[in-house]
Amino acid sequence: MRCDVPADSYQATFAPNTKWTSPYAEGADIKAYWENVAAKYDVRKYIQFNTNVISANWSPEKTRWILEIERDGVRQTEETDFLIMATGHFSTPRLPNYPGIEDYTGHLRHSSNWDPNFDPTGKIVAVIGNGASGLQVVPQLQKVSKKLFHFARSRTWIAGTVAGDVLGQDNTVVRTKEVPQDPEGYVAYRKNIENRLFSRWAATFKESDTNKDAKTTFEKLMADRLGDRKDLLDAIVPDFSPSCRRLTPGPGYLEAITKENAEYVPARISRFTATGIETVDGKHREFDAIICSTGADTSFAVPFPVVAFGTDLKPAWRPGGTPGFPDSYLGIAAPSFPNFLILLGPNAIENQITYVAKILRKVRREGIRTIAPTRKATDDFRAYCESFFPRTVMSENCSSWYNGGIAGGRIHGIWPGSGTHANFAKREVRWEDWEYTYNNTQGNRFAWLGNGWSVRDVESAAGNEDVEFTQYLREEAVGGEVDLKSYHEDWWGA
Numbered sequence: 001m002r003c004d005v006p007a008d009s010y011q012a013t014f015a016p017n018t019k020w021t022s023p024y025a026e027g028a029d030i031k032a033y034w035e036n037v038a039a040k041y042d043v044r045k046y047i048q049f050n051t052n053v054i055s056a057n058w059s060p061e062k063t064r065w066i067l068e069i070e071r072d073g074v075r076q077t078e079e080t081d082f083l084i085m086a087t088g089h090f091s092t093p094r095l096p097n098y099p100g101i102e103d104y105t106g107h108l109r110h111s112s113n114w115d116p117n118f119d120p121t122g123k124i125v126a127v128i129g130n131g132a133s134g135l136q137v138v139p140q141l142q143k144v145s146k147k148l149f150h151f152a153r154s155r156t157w158i159a160g161t162v163a164g165d166v167l168g169q170d171n172t173v174v175r176t177k178e179v180p181q182d183p184e185g186y187v188a189y190r191k192n193i194e195n196r197l198f199s200r201w202a203a204t205f206k207e208s209d210t211n212k213d214a215k216t217t218f219e220k221l222m223a224d225r226l227g228d229r230k231d232l233l234d235a236i237v238p239d240f241s242p243s244c245r246r247l248t249p250g251p252g253y254l255e256a257i258t259k260e261n262a263e264y265v266p267a268r269i270s271r272f273t274a275t276g277i278e279t280v281d282g283k284h285r286e287f288d289a290i291i292c293s294t295g296a297d298t299s300f301a302v303p304f305p306v307v308a309f310g311t312d313l314k315p316a317w318r319p320g321g322t323p324g325f326p327d328s329y330l331g332i333a334a335p336s337f338p339n340f341l342i343l344l345g346p347n348a349i350e351n352q353i354t355y356v357a358k359i360l361r362k363v364r365r366e367g368i369r370t371i372a373p374t375r376k377a378t379d380d381f382r383a384y385c386e387s388f389f390p391r392t393v394m395s396e397n398c399s400s401w402y403n404g405g406i407a408g409g410r411i412h413g414i415w416p417g418s419g420t421h422a423n424f425a426k427r428e429v430r431w432e433d434w435e436y437t438y439n440n441t442q443g444n445r446f447a448w449l450g451n452g453w454s455v456r457d458v459e460s461a462a463g464n465e466d467v468e469f470t471q472y473l474r475e476e477a478v479g480g481e482v483d484l485k486s487y488h489e490d491w492w493g494a
């Protein structure tokens with residue numbers, strides 16, 4: 001499996017690898033990259049491995065989170081001032097819950113939990129699901145299996161490869177073009193790819209010309225790749241617009257399902273048996289192995305109980321709960337959940353880490369005991385989302401992780417705007433949207449001003465002659481080369 005987004009634009013901004021072996025990196029390369037970044041910044045010393053969080057309860061008395069954890073098999077509790085959820089979108093793989101699944105005696109796996117000892121060569125294999133994962137698994141298994149069946153209960157658009165116009169449509173190639181290795185050249189190369197990803201935003205809107213163009217382009221691309229298999233084209237092309245669900249390039253997928261040893265099965269599954277799968281049309285097929293590319297729990301509810309003031313977000317944010325969806329402030333926090341922050345949560349993107357760092361710095365600097373977004377700010381964000389998403393094709397009748405798998409349902413898996421829009425929206429924390437309590441016993445917000453002495457004053461008075469009082473005086477100002485917009489905003493960091 002490989003990432004269908006170009007590797008050069010799917011890595012940390014602060015640690016660019018300029019030497020990816022393929023424009024679309026394989027899992028092992030991505031793992032090695034992140035291991036290198038972790039080693040470079042020595043982050044392992046902050047991580048407690050082999051630790052499973054069972055629950056988190058807010059203690060109003062202690063103003064702390066009480067975590068019940070299991071470390072190396074031993075249950076214990078831990079107290080923390082902040083709880084930051086970084087459990088991600090797809091961390092809880094979901095096997096389908098068809099009747100009889102536990103009776104199946106062949107090899108059964110979720111594709112995100114691939115068994116490296118399983119050899120599909122010469123076997124009769126079923127793949128369930130046609131999201132980004134299923135479309136990547138099918139062509140690989142079709143090549144080696146005796147017979148491959150693809151169960152796809154929903155139609156889907158197969159898009160061109162991301163940035164395929166510059167990188168080519170075959171995502172399995174090793175790098176052919178020389179990628180510039182000097183900083184200026186590499187950044188220009190990366191910008192060219194990354195700008196393409198950002199510039200696709202207009203196609204998200206209903207009835208937009210760009211969405212109509214995408215539809216025509218994808219229809220033609222799919223027809224070309226399916227050749228004379230018009231029956232497959234008719235079975236796969238959806239009645240919803242492209243980008244309703246995440247676009248999936250699936251290189252080699254359409255070609256694979258036209259092969260003699262492959263069968264596309266749009267019929268819904270009714271049950272599993274000891275030997276295979278039965279579909280609602282009464283057909284039973286037998287398999288040596290069933291690979292479920294059935295995605296993850298995308299309710300975006302927290303994966304373990306997170307309880308404050310009598311509310312547990314785990315059931316509350318799931319369908320059937322109250323409110324039944326992740327009712328978050330900017331995808332970052334929740335009202336009445338103090339000192340609780342979410343990374344990559346509902347309606348979110350990666351720049352949240354900087355946002356969270358700003359909050360933590362302020363909390364430490366200003367003696368803040370608790371911080372939580374206000375109900376009103378959260379309601380206003382919700383109202384914005386509710387007026388925004390219906391204008392986009394994401395609200396059409398398709399099932400996706402944007403809507404938690406509920407076709408036409410509320411969109412909560414993605415930020416309500418473009419990537420650039422999200423970057424600007426979260427550039428500064430809107431402090432007026434939060435409510436605070438303070439460490440100081442009188443609750444005085446200015447207790448942190450202390451006795452009027454800064455640490456530098458104290459050190460200087462104690463005789464330290466090296467104390468720097470004038471960080472705002474910079475050599476470049478003498479040459480007249482300062483940026484007046486930022487000169488007096490960042491001197492204190494020096």
Ligand SMILES: NC(=O)c1ccc[n+]([C@@H]2O[C@H](COP(=O)([O-])OP(=O)(O)OC[C@H]3O[C@@H](n4cnc5c(N)ncnc54)[C@H](OP(=O)(O)O)[C@@H]3O)[C@@H](O)[C@H]2O)c1
Pocket residue numbers: 002003004005090096097128129130131132133134153154246269293294295296399400401405
């Ligand atoms: N960058 C990459 O290369 C890459 C690769 C893989 C994944 N990803 C990321 O991960 C996301 C998730 O991808 P994913 O493919 O793992 O999951 P997904 O997009 O959520 O797709 C899950 C698939 O399983 C099907 N499914 C779920 N439950 C089923 C059931 N009970 N019976 C039959 N079919 C069932 C769904 O059908 P319905 O649509 O009918 O519900 C859907 O086709 C992607 O959108 C992407 O963001 C990225």
